[in-house]
Structure formats: structure tokens, C-alpha cells
Amino acid sequence: MNKKVQVVVIGGGATGTGVLRDLALRGIDCLLVEQNDLATGTSGRFHGLLHSGARYVVKDLNSGKECIEENKILKEIAPSCIEDTGGMFIAAKEDDPGYITKWLEGCKAAGISTKEISPADLKDQEPALTTEVKKAYLVPDAAVDGFTLAAANVLSAKKLGAQAKTYTRVTGFKIENNRVKGVFIKEKYTGQEEYVECAYVINAAGAWAGQVAEHAGQKLNISPDKGVLVIFNHRITSRVLNRLRPPGDGDIFVPHGSVTVFGTTSRSTNSPDDTEATRQEVLDLLEQGSQLIPDLREMRLIRAFAGVRPLYQPDGTAAGRGATRDFTLINHEELTGLEGLISLVGGKLTTYRLMAKAAVDHVANKLDVDKPCITHREQIYAPIVRQESSHENRLCQCEMVTKEMLDKAVADKEKFTLSDVRRLTRLGMGPCQGTFCTFRAAGYYHESRGIDVTEANKLLKDHIQERWKGSRPVLWGGQAQEAELTRGIYLGLLNLERLDSDENDL
Numbered sequence: 001m002n003k004k005v006q007v008v009v010i011g012g013g014a015t016g017t018g019v020l021r022d023l024a025l026r027g028i029d030c031l032l033v034e035q036n037d038l039a040t041g042t043s044g045r046f047h048g049l050l051h052s053g054a055r056y057v058v059k060d061l062n063s064g065k066e067c068i069e070e071n072k073i074l075k076e077i078a079p080s081c082i083e084d085t086g087g088m089f090i091a092a093k094e095d096d097p098g099y100i101t102k103w104l105e106g107c108k109a110a111g112i113s114t115k116e117i118s119p120a121d122l123k124d125q126e127p128a129l130t131t132e133v134k135k136a137y138l139v140p141d142a143a144v145d146g147f148t149l150a151a152a153n154v155l156s157a158k159k160l161g162a163q164a165k166t167y168t169r170v171t172g173f174k175i176e177n178n179r180v181k182g183v184f185i186k187e188k189y190t191g192q193e194e195y196v197e198c199a200y201v202i203n204a205a206g207a208w209a210g211q212v213a214e215h216a217g218q219k220l221n222i223s224p225d226k227g228v229l230v231i232f233n234h235r236i237t238s239r240v241l242n243r244l245r246p247p248g249d250g251d252i253f254v255p256h257g258s259v260t261v262f263g264t265t266s267r268s269t270n271s272p273d274d275t276e277a278t279r280q281e282v283l284d285l286l287e288q289g290s291q292l293i294p295d296l297r298e299m300r301l302i303r304a305f306a307g308v309r310p311l312y313q314p315d316g317t318a319a320g321r322g323a324t325r326d327f328t329l330i331n332h333e334e335l336t337g338l339e340g341l342i343s344l345v346g347g348k349l350t351t352y353r354l355m356a357k358a359a360v361d362h363v364a365n366k367l368d369v370d371k372p373c374i375t376h377r378e379q380i381y382a383p384i385v386r387q388e389s390s391h392e393n394r395l396c397q398c399e400m401v402t403k404e405m406l407d408k409a410v411a412d413k414e415k416f417t418l419s420d421v422r423r424l425t426r427l428g429m430g431p432c433q434g435t436f437c438t439f440r441a442a443g444y445y446h447e448s449r450g451i452d453v454t455e456a457n458k459l460l461k462d463h464i465q466e467r468w469k470g471s472r473p474v475l476w477g478g479q480a481q482e483a484e485l486t487r488g489i490y491l492g493l494l495n496l497e498r499l500d501s502d503e504n505d506l
């Protein structure tokens, strides 16, 4: 790693990785530092909806316009990260008909196409929906995979010479004469500490941006806002489903791979690390969702989790659903006189490229680089391409993950966990939640990478433990049965609790 770069980017979510790619495309020497794996913050704990903007047009027309522009660009440049499912907005019997008129006007003003669909045609195409639909419209929403997107941004930037260090945390800043001179970083696995000199730092640490800014003696009012999401074991609808009413709890369903992500809520929290969902939060969501999908409570939930929105809240502005979903570029030089640091907060994953452009325009100007932004027309490299595969070559049947995908996911890694592999391949993300693929993957890496038994056992244990965390709040009905099966296999057959001391092969 070079100990001196022009720009250090803090945070490996959509925003930070988007910034890295933009910097690299303008020929600026840059390093990204992420404390965990890529997209382990909010960019991996969200709905996965590539907004058309229709959700925002009544309250915030500008956000609606930004979303539709970015939606079109991302579908062009990042097709490997997006499934163009299309979306629909449904007004249920409880919803205010007055809102529909305002919404249609907003969509028109923002340039978002809407097409009315008759309840009969809709029922034909989406049989799980309630029959009591007042009005239904098709919009250009899509599903986006935050894990793949972050990895794809980094891969594209690396091909241009950029560097990225994961599992490495920024622990402090060096400041001289009110100017940032560099950052101190610490690697998680080795504990090694280093200093990186730079001309500029871009703080893209999302909900943690306030904590990062504090290392530089800066105060940023980030108000962490928690949203709970649940996952069902199948695709309930073929398109993204939104409720046609002012944004509220439990009004979006997004199909992803073989499952559906449903949510969300909006509650202030004290910590960006507050990512556990409670059983009551799950039950409240189901209550709302069953107004659109009447059989929702009978469907099998496989996990629940939460993400934290990095809402920027300068003094006196609204919190929660009232807070703006727009992004803010904070120039610390203007705020306190500190040169060489900007923070990029708020926004949506859908608008990450636009956020990155704003930050890099600012920094390029400071560095006297006059190359314009070209991220809107350059294709993003796909980290892993999903291909047709034979049954025996698949280690994860739910999400069709092959041995080649597993090889590719760790090709440039010395040390990894099965969760790192999962984020890149969807291993264990399907209905069985790792019951059958975890031991296969650990065994496969034991053979193909020559990792020893203790290490392979650790991969296995950690992954089962990680999957278990998310299924705990939804343990009833079908999922309780699945958990018993997992327990039987891992504790009964594999004696998981004693695996570490077991010298036998897996």
C-alpha cells in the first residue's frame, strides 16, 4: 500500500465506493478505507429498491427528479447489480384517494412514467395481492444489490490504479495549522497501525460520519434513524410493490434473488450499530403489510434485520420520516476553518453516484484537476457473473452458487469469512439460510484452498452463528421447523459445539 495518496475515502458503502470510482476515473490517486467488509453498513442493510423517485414526488419533488435520472443511468452502467423488475404503486381500500391525484401530478412533474393497470389484470399478474385495490400504476422501479454494487465500484476503481483496504479502520487524523495532513489507520486482523499522508479526506462513513468527524475535532449532527426489514422465503410479487400513500411503515416489498425483502420502519436511535430487530417490530410490520398481501402472516419469514439511515440534522430540523432524504455535502473549511476534509451524508443508495460526483467535483477543484465526471457513461465491472450451471457444480441450491463463484469471491483474499463470500455470491441467502450450503462451502474451501480443519470449522461456525442472529426474531411456524432442521444437522450430526477441538476431517 502507498503511504501517500492524494485522497483518502473513509467508508466502503455505496457512497464511499462511488466516490473512489469517480476519483479514479478522473486520474486522482486515492485509497478507500473500510472498517469491515464492503457494504456491511447501511448499503448492505437496506430494502434494495432502485427508486424510480415516485415515493418522493409529493413531499420532495427534487428527490423524485434525482432518483429517476439516477435510476436510468444505473440501469445503463451497472446492469449486473440490478434486476429490472419494474414496480407498482397500489392504493388499498384504507388509502386516501386525494393523495392519488397529487402523486400523479408529482410523477408527471418529475418525469416519471406511470401506467394505470386494471385491478383484474393486476390480480392475474400478481395473484398474492389483495382484491381490494382502489387504483394501481406501473412505474420504473427496480431491485438493486448493494453488496455487488459496492464491490463493482471498487473493482472498477482498482482497474484504474485506486487502492482499497477492507477490515481497516480510520482511528485518527493528523492536523497541522488547521489543515488535514493524513489519517491513522488500524487493521482488524493483524492489529497493525499505519499513517497515510494525503491532501484531502472524504468522510463517507454514513451513519458513523459523526464519529469519524469527531476524530478530526469536528461536530456533525448525524441523527441515526433505524429501519427494520424482514425477509420471506419466496418472491411474493414479481415487481417491486409500493403502497400509494404518504411514506409510512411497512409499505414496500422488493423481490431479490429467490426471496422478498419487506419493510420498513423509521425510529430514532442512539447508535449507528443498533441493527437488531425485535419480535414486536416484526409483528407491527406484518400488520401493515397484510393490508396489501392478505396471506402475509401465513408466509414463511426467514429473517429480520435493521439498517440505520445517516440522516443529517442541522439544529432545529425535523427527525425521522419528517427529515429530508436528500444528501448534504459538508465543507468543514466553511464550517470551522479546517481545510482538507469534507463529509458526505444523508441521501439514498439510488443517488449515490450523484453524491459522489458532488464530492469529487469539490475535491478535484481543490486539487486543480479539471477532468469532468464521467461515471454516468462508463460501464461498471461486474465482480462475479452468474452463469448457467450444472446441478452438481452448485454448492448453494437456493441461490445457484457454483464452485467457480466461490473461487472468484476469494481469489484476491488471504483471509475471509463465509459472510464475505455470501455478500458477493448470495451463498446462504435463500430459503434454507445456509442449512445445506454452509458445510459444503467450508468443506470446499478446505479442499480447494488447503485451509486447515480448525480454520474451516471456524468458517462454518461463524456463518451459522451469523445466520442465526437474523432468524431469532422470526422463529415461529415454518421457520421454527427449519431452525430445528439446522440444529439437527449442525449440533446433532456435525457436533458443532465441539468442532474446534475436533482433529477429524469435516
Ligand SMILES: Cc1cc2nc3c(=O)[nH]c(=O)nc-3n(C[C@H](O)[C@H](O)[C@H](O)COP(=O)(O)OP(=O)(O)OC[C@H]3O[C@@H](n4cnc5c(N)ncnc54)[C@H](O)[C@@H]3O)c2cc1C
Residues within 6 Å of the ligand: 010, 011, 012, 013, 014, 015, 016, 033, 034, 035, 036, 037, 038, 039, 040, 041, 042, 043, 044, 045, 046, 047, 048, 049, 050, 051, 168, 169, 170, 171, 204, 205, 206, 207, 208, 209, 212, 225, 226, 227, 228, 229, 263, 264, 265, 306, 307, 308, 309, 310, 346, 347, 348, 349, 350, 351
Ligand atoms: C431500512 C433502510 C432501508 C433503505 N432502503 C433504501 C432503498 O430501498 N433504496 C435506496 O436508494 N436507499 C435506501 N436506504 C438508504 C440507503 O441505504 C443509504 O442512504 C445508503 O446505503 C448509505 O450509504 P453510505 O455509503 O453513505 O453508508 P454506509 O453504507 O453505511 O457506509 C458507511 C461505511 O463507513 C464505514 N465506517 C464507519 N466508520 C469507519 C471508520 N472509522 N473507518 C473506516 N470505515 C468506517 C462503515 O463500516 C460503513 O460500511 C435505506 C436505508 C435504511 C436504513
